[in-house]
Amino acid sequence: xxxxxxxxxxxxxxxxxxxxxxxxxxxxxxxxxxxxxxxxxxxxxxxxxxxxxxxxxxxxxxxxxxxxxxxxxxxxxxxxxxxxxxxxxxxxxxxxxxxxxxxxxxxxxxxxxxxxxxxxxxxxxxxxxxxxxxxxxxxxxxxxxxxxxxxxxxxxxxxxxxxxxxxxxxxxxxxxxxxxxxxxxxxxxxxxxxxxxxxxxxxxxxxxxxxxxxxxxxxxxxxxxxxxxxxxxxxxxxxxxxxxxxxxxxxxxxxxxxxxxxxxxxxxxxxxxxxxxxxxxxxxxxxxxxxxxxxxxxxxxxxxxxxxxxxxxxxxxxxxxxxxxxxxxxxxxxxxxxxxxxxxxxxxxxxxxxxxxxxxxxxxxxxxxxxxxxxxxxxxxxxxxxxxxxxxxxxxxxxxxxxxxxxxxxxxxxxxxxxxxxxxxxxxxxxxxxxxxxxxxxxxxxxxxxxxxxxxxxxxxxxxxxxxxxxxxxxxxxxxxxxxxxxxxxxxxxxxxxxxxxxxxxxxxxxxxxxxxxxxxxxxxxxxxxxxxxxxxxxxxxxxxxxxxxxxxxxxxxxxxxxxxxxxxxxxxxxxxxxxxxxxxxxxxxxxxxxxxxxxxxxxxxxxxxxxxxxxxxxxxxxxxxxxxxxxxxxxxxxxxxxxxxxxxxxxxxxxxxxxxxxxxxxxxxxxxxxxxxxxxxxxxxxxxxxxxxxxxxxxxxxxxxxxxxx
Ligand SMILES: *[C@@H]1O[C@H](CO)[C@@H](O)[C@H](O)[C@H]1NC(C)=O
Ligand SMILES: *[C@@H]1O[C@H](CO)[C@@H](O)[C@H](O)[C@H]1NC(C)=O
Ligand SMILES: *[C@@H]1O[C@H](CO)[C@@H](O)[C@H](O)[C@H]1NC(C)=O
Ligand SMILES: *[C@@H]1O[C@H](CO)[C@@H](O)[C@H](O)[C@H]1NC(C)=O
Ligand SMILES: *[C@@H]1O[C@H](CO)[C@@H](O)[C@H](O)[C@H]1NC(C)=O
Numbered sequence: 001x002x003x004x005x006x007x008x009x010x011x012x013x014x015x016x017x018x019x020x021x022x023x024x025x026x027x028x029x030x031x032x033x034x035x036x037x038x039x040x041x042x043x044x045x046x047x048x049x050x051x052x053x054x055x056x057x058x059x060x061x062x063x064x065x066x067x068x069x070x071x072x073x074x075x076x077x078x079x080x081x082x083x084x085x086x087x088x089x090x091x092x093x094x095x096x097x098x099x100x101x102x103x104x105x106x107x108x109x110x111x112x113x114x115x116x117x118x119x120x121x122x123x124x125x126x127x128x129x130x131x132x133x134x135x136x137x138x139x140x141x142x143x144x145x146x147x148x149x150x151x152x153x154x155x156x157x158x159x160x161x162x163x164x165x166x167x168x169x170x171x172x173x174x175x176x177x178x179x180x181x182x183x184x185x186x187x188x189x190x191x192x193x194x195x196x197x198x199x200x201x202x203x204x205x206x207x208x209x210x211x212x213x214x215x216x217x218x219x220x221x222x223x224x225x226x227x228x229x230x231x232x233x234x235x236x237x238x239x240x241x242x243x244x245x246x247x248x249x250x251x252x253x254x255x256x257x258x259x260x261x262x263x264x265x266x267x268x269x270x271x272x273x274x275x276x277x278x279x280x281x282x283x284x285x286x287x288x289x290x291x292x293x294x295x296x297x298x299x300x301x302x303x304x305x306x307x308x309x310x311x312x313x314x315x316x317x318x319x320x321x322x323x324x325x326x327x328x329x330x331x332x333x334x335x336x337x338x339x340x341x342x343x344x345x346x347x348x349x350x351x352x353x354x355x356x357x358x359x360x361x362x363x364x365x366x367x368x369x370x371x372x373x374x375x376x377x378x379x380x381x382x383x384x385x386x387x388x389x390x391x392x393x394x395x396x397x398x399x400x401x402x403x404x405x406x407x408x409x410x411x412x413x414x415x416x417x418x419x420x421x422x423x424x425x426x427x428x429x430x431x432x433x434x435x436x437x438x439x440x441x442x443x444x445x446x447x448x449x450x451x452x453x454x455x456x457x458x459x460x461x462x463x464x465x466x467x468x469x470x471x472x473x474x475x476x477x478x479x480x481x482x483x484x485x486x487x488x489x490x491x492x493x494x495x496x497x498x499x500x501x502x503x504x505x506x507x508x509x510x511x512x513x514x515x516x517x518x519x520x521x522x523x524x525x526x527x528x529x530x531x532x533x534x535x536x537x538x539x540x541x542x543x544x545x546x547x548x549x550x551x552x553x554x555x556x557x558x559x560x561x562x563x564x565x566x567x568x569x570x571x572x573x574x575x576x577x578x579x580x581x582x583x584x585x586x587x588x589x590x591x592x593x594x595x596x597x598x599x600x601x602x603x604x605x606x607x608x609x610x611x612x613x614x615x616x617x618x619x620x621x622x623x624x625x626x627x628x629x630x631x632x633x634x635x636x637x638x639x640x641x642x643x644x645x646x647x648x649x650x651x652x653x654x655x656x657x658x659x660x661x662x663x664x665x666x667x668x669x670x671x672x673x674x675x676x677x678x679x680x681x682x683x684x685x686x687x688x689x690x691x692x693x694x695x696x697x698x699x700x701x702x703x704x705x706x707x708x709x710x711x
Contacts, residue, residue, distance in 0.1 A: 022048050027061035037070055037094070039117055040141040040165050045069070047093065052076070060085045067091055074120070075099040083109040096120040098144065105133035116140055122168065123147045128154075135160030142166040146192065149173050155180040163187050170216070171195040182208040194218035194240070201225045201253075207232035218242035218264075225250035230257045237283075238262040245269060249277040259283050261308075266290040272441060272478070273302040273327075280305045289314045296425055296441045297322040299476050305330040313338040315362075321422030322443035324476065325350035335359045340387070343424040345369040345396070346445040349376035352384065362387035368405060370394035372417040372447045375410035419446035419496035421505040426494075431510040436484050442477040442494035444503060450496040452477035455543045455571035457490020457516065486514040491543045491594075493570035502569050506545060516542075522590055522602040527574065531582035531611040537574040538590050538602070547592040549575045554585045554605070582611035 019033040026032035030052040037047035047069040052061055057076040064071065068089050079101040086092065086109070093115050102108070102124040110116075116137055126148040134140070140161055150172035158164065164185050174196035182188065188209050198220045206212065212233050222244035229250070230236065236257045241250070246268040254260065261283050271294045278287065284306050289295065295317040302324070303309070309331050314320065315338050325348035328334070334355045339347065344366040352358060361384050368374060377386070386392060394400040400408050426440045444450045454462045454473055462468060465475045470488060472480040477496070481488055489511040495504050508515065520541060528535035536549065547568045568575060577588065589603035 019049070022065075024048075024065040024067070025063065026050065026065065027052065027063055029055050029057075030061060032065060035070065039093070045093070048091075053096075064089060070094040070096075072096045073100070077101050079103065080107045081109050083111070085109070087112045089113075090115065092116055094118040094120075097124070099123040102126060105129055108133075110134070110136050113137055114139055118142045118144075120144045121148070126150055127173075128152045129157035130154050131156035132159055134158065137161060139163050142168075144168045146170040146172070151175070153178070153181050156184065157181060159184040161185060166190040167192070169193045169196070170219075174198060177201060177205045179205050179207050182206060185209065186211065188212055190214045190216075192216040194220055194242075197221050199223050199245075201229040203228040204231050205229055210234055212236055214238040216240045217244070220244055222246055225253040227252035228256065229253045233257050234259070236260055238264075240264040241268060243267040247271070249273065251277050251279075254278075254281065261285045264288045266292070268292060269294040271296050271439070273298045275299060275301040275304065278303045278306060281309075282307055284309050286311045287313070290316050292317045293319070295320045296422075297443050297476065297478075298324060298327045300324045300326050301329050302327045303329070303331055307332060309334055311336040311338075314342065315339065316341045317343070319343055319424040321345065321424045322441075322445070323347055323351055325449065326354065327351055328354045331355055333357055337361045338387075339363050339366070341365040343367060343422060345420055345422060346371075346373035348373060348445070352376065358384055360385040360387055364388045364392040367395040368393065369396040369420060369445070370400040370403070370405065370408045370410070371397065372410075372413050372415050373445045374405070375413060375415075377405055378408070378410045415447060416498075416500045417447050418501045419444040419450040419498055419503040421494060421496050421503045423505070425505065426507055428506065429508050429510075431513075432484055434485055434512045437480065437482045438484060438509070440479045440481075440492065440494070440507060442479065442496065442505065444477075444496035446496065446498045446500070448498050450498045450502075452494060452496045453571065454479045455493045455495065457488070457492065457543050459540060459542050459571070459573075461571040481509075484509075484511055486511045489514050490516050491545065493543055493545075495569045495571060497569065504570055506543075506570070520600075522592060522600055524588075524590060524602050524604050526604070526606060528576075529606065529609060531609045532580050533576055533578040534580060534586070534588070534606060534608065535574065535576045536588060536590070536604075540573065540592060542594070543570060544592045544594055547590060549577070549588065549590055551577055551586050551588040553581065554587055580608050582608050584608050 017036065019035045022032040022034045024032055027050070030050050032048070032050050034046050035049045037045045039045065048065070048067045049070040049072065050064055050068050051072045053072050054075040057078060059078055060073065060081060066088055069091050071089065071092060071094070074096045077100065078097065090112065092113060095116060095118070098120040102121065103126060105126065113136060117139060119137065119140060122144040126145065127150060129150060129152070131154045134143070134157070138160055141163055143161070143164060143166070146168040150169070151174060153174070158181060161184060165187055167185065167188055167190070170192045175198060177193065177198055185208065189211055191209065191212060194216050195218070199222060201217070201222065203226045206215065210232060213235055215233070215236060215238070218240045219242065222241065223246065225246065230253045233256070237259055238261060239257070242264050243266070248270055249265065254263070260281060263284060266288045267290070270292055273289065278284070285308050287309060290313055296319050298314070303312070307330070310333050312334060320342040321344060323344065328351065331354070335357055337355065337358060340362040344363065346369055347363060352361070364387070389406060390404070392405045394403050394405060394408060421442060421444045425442055430438070432438060442452055442454070444452065452464050456462065456471065460468065462471055462473045462479070464473050464477055466473050470482050470484070474480065477494065479492065479494070489509055491506055491508050493504055493506040495502055523539040525537045526534060527537050548565050549568060550565045552564065566575065580586065585605060585607045587603055587605050589601050591599065591601045593599045
C-alpha cells in the first residue's frame with residue numbers, strides 16, 4: 001500500500017497524469033480543474049481548465065477565472081462572442097468552440113489572445129472565411145475549421161497566422177483549392193483538406209507551403225492531380241489520396257515530392273500499377289494500395305528503385321489477380337509484403353526472390369491454385385514467415401481444394417503448368433457506347449510464363465505488343481480499343497498459352513446496343529495428306545466461342561469407330577491430324593459454336609495414302625474442299641453457360657502414369673488445356689465414356705503430361 005502511494009506521488013511530480021481540482025471561483029455549471037495538456041508541438045503543460053461542455057448555453061458564461069488556460073465550450077448553442085467576454089483570459093492557450101452555432105467568423109471577438117495556440121471551430125455553420133478575420137491570433141498553432149459548410153475562402157483569410165502548424169479544413173463544401181489561401185502560412189506542417197468535393201488539384205495549388213510535412217486529400221472526388229500539383233512541397237513526408245476517384249497513379253505529381261515517406265492511395269479506381277508509377281522515390285518507406293475495387297494487375301517493374309521501401313500493403317482488392325514476376329525491381333529493403341484478400345491464384349517465386357530482405361508475407365484469403373507456380377512456398381526454407389498460414393488454403397485443383405497450402409505435396413508436381421486466366425480479369429459481357437475507349441486486361445499465371453494474344457470479332461489474331469487500326473495489345477496482354485464503333489462490336493477472346501497448353505477467356509462487347517449476328521459456313525481445306533497424317537485448315541471469318549476438330553475412322557461395315565476430339569483455341573484455323581492409319585478412310589469434322597450457342601459443323605470424308613509412298617511428301621499438295629454435311633442448329637441454353645465452361649473449367653495436371661489413377665478414381669478424362677500445336681485428343685467408348693487419352697509430340701518437344709479432370 002505504502003509503496004503504491006509512493007509510486008503515484010513520485011510519478012505526479014514528473015507529470016500530472018489526471019486532473020486535480022483547481023480551487024478558484026468556478027462558473028456555475030462548469031468544472032474547473034488543472035489538467036495535463038500538450039501543445040501542438042507536444043510540449044507538456046499543466047493547464048488550468050474550465051470545462052463547460054454540453055450545456056446548451058447560448059453565450060459564454062460570465063466570471064471565467066482569469067488564469068484559465070483551456071476553455072472548453074463544446075456542444076453548446078453559442079453563436080457570437082461579444083467584445084470583452086474573453087479578453088481578460090490573457091493566458092488562454094486552447095479555446096474549444098466546436099459544435100456551436102457560429103455562422104460567420106466576424107462573430108468572434110478574438111482580441112488579446114496572444115497566447116492562444118489551439119482554436120476549435122469545427123462543427124459549426126461557417127460558410128465563408130473572409131479576409132483577416134483571424135489575424136489577431138498570431139501565435140495560433142492549430143486551427144480546426146472542419147465539418148463546417150465553407151464554400152468560399154478569401155485570399156487573406158489566414159493572414160497573420162504565421163505560426164500555424166496544423167490546419168483542419170476537411171468536410172466542408174469547397175469545390176476548388178487555391179494557392180492564395182496558403183501564402184500567409186509559412187509554418188504549416190499539416191493540412192487536412194479531405195472530404196471536400198474537389199475534382200482536380202491544379203498546378204502549384206500548395207506551392208507556398210514549403211514546410212508542409214503531411215497532406216491529407218482523402219474522401220474528395222479527385223479525378224486528376226495535375227503534373228505540378230505538388231510543386232513546392234519540398235518537405236512533404238506523407239500524403240493521403242485515400243478514397244478518391246483517381247483512375248491512375250499520379251506519377252508525375254509524385255515526382256515533385258522527393259522526400260515522401262508514406263503514400264496512401266487506397267480506395268481509388270486504379271486498374272493497373274504500371275512501369276513508372278512508383279519509380280525512384282528514394283525515401284518512400286510505406287506504400288498502401290488497398291481496397292481498390294478495379295485493380296487487376298501489378299505489371300512489370302511497377303515498383304522500381306525504391307531503396308527505402310520496407311512495407312507494401314496490397315490487400316482487399318477484389319479483382320487483383322496478377323502480379324508480374326518482375327513487378328518489383330531494386331527494392332532492397334522490403335521486409336513486409338501484404339497480399340491477402342485479393343483474387344490472386346498464385347505468386348511467382350521470382351517475385352519473392354527479387355525481394356532479398358523479405359521477412360514476412362501474407363497471401364491468405366486468395367483463390368490459390370495449388371500447382372507448380374506456387375510450389376516455392378514449401379521450399380522456401382523458412383526464410384520468409386507466412387502471416388496466418390493456418391488460413392492459407394487451395395481453391396484449385398479439386399483434389400487439393402480446402403487443403404492448407406502447407407500440406408500440399410508440391411514436390412511431387414511437375415515444374416510446368418498450364419496458363420490460367422483469372423476470371424476476375426475482365427467480365428464476360430460488356431456494353432459500351434460509340435466513341436468510347438476500352439481496355440481489357442488479360443493476365444495469366446503459368447510456368448513457363450505464358451504468351452498472350454487476342455482474337456477480334458473478325459477472327460483477326462493480335463499478338464502482344466502489336467497494333468492494328470483501333471486495336472492495340474500491350475506487352476502484358478491488355479487489349480485497348482479506341483474510339484469504338486459498331487464495327488468493333490462482337491466477341492473478343494484472349495488466349496494465354498505456353499508449351500504446356502493454353503487457356504482462353506472471351507468477352508462479348510455490345511456497342512450502343514448493337515451486337516453482330518454471325519452465321520456463316522465453314523470452308524474446309526486439306527493442306528497435306530500423307531499416310532499417317534492429314535493437315536486440315538478451315539476458313540471462318542469471325543471469332544467463335546469454341547471450335548473442336550473430331551475425327552474417326554470409317555469401318556468396312558460402315559460404322560464409325562470411337563473417335564478423337566481436339567479443342568482448338570480461338571484464332572487457330574489449322575490442325576494436323578496425326579497417328580492415322582495408312583489407306584484408311586476418315587471422317588473429319590470441324591465444330592464451331594458462335595454466340596447464342598449457334599453451332600455449325602462441317603465434315604469431310606478422306607482416305608490416307610499408302611505407307612510406302614510417304615517419301616514423296618512434296619509431290620502431292622491437295623487442296624480441295626468436300627463438304628459432306630453442314631448443318632446449324634440452336635441449343636436452348638444460355639450463352640453465359642458456354643462461356644463459363646470455357647473459362648472456369650477447373651484444371652488438374654497429372655503425370656502420364658497418373659492417368660490410370662484418374663480413371664480408378666472414376667473421374668472422367670477430358671481435355672482441359674489446349675495444346676500447341678493443339679493435338680491432344682481422347683477416345684470415347686460406345687457409351688461415351690473416355691477410355692484413352694493420347695498425347696502427340698509437339699514441335700516444341702514431346703509432352704509427357706497428360707491431364708485429367710474431375711467433372
Ligand atoms: C499567466 O501565466 C503566467 C505564467 O505561467 C503566470 O505567471 C500568470 O500569473 C498567469 N496569469 C494569470 C492572470 O493567471
Ligand atoms: C472517332 O471516330 C469518328 C468516326 O468513326 C470520328 O469522326 C471521330 O473524330 C473519332 N474521334 C476521335 C476522338 O478520334
Ligand atoms: C464393325 O466392324 C468392327 C470391326 O471391323 C466391329 O468391331 C464392330 O462391332 C462392327 N460394328 C457393327 C455395328 O457391326
Ligand atoms: C504434321 O505432323 C506430321 C507428323 O508429326 C509431320 O511430319 C508434319 O510435318 C506435320 N505437318 C505440319 C504442317 O505441321
Ligand atoms: C468442343 O469441346 C468442348 C469440350 O468437350 C465442348 O465443351 C464444346 O462445346 C465443344 N464445342 C463445339 C463447338 O463442339
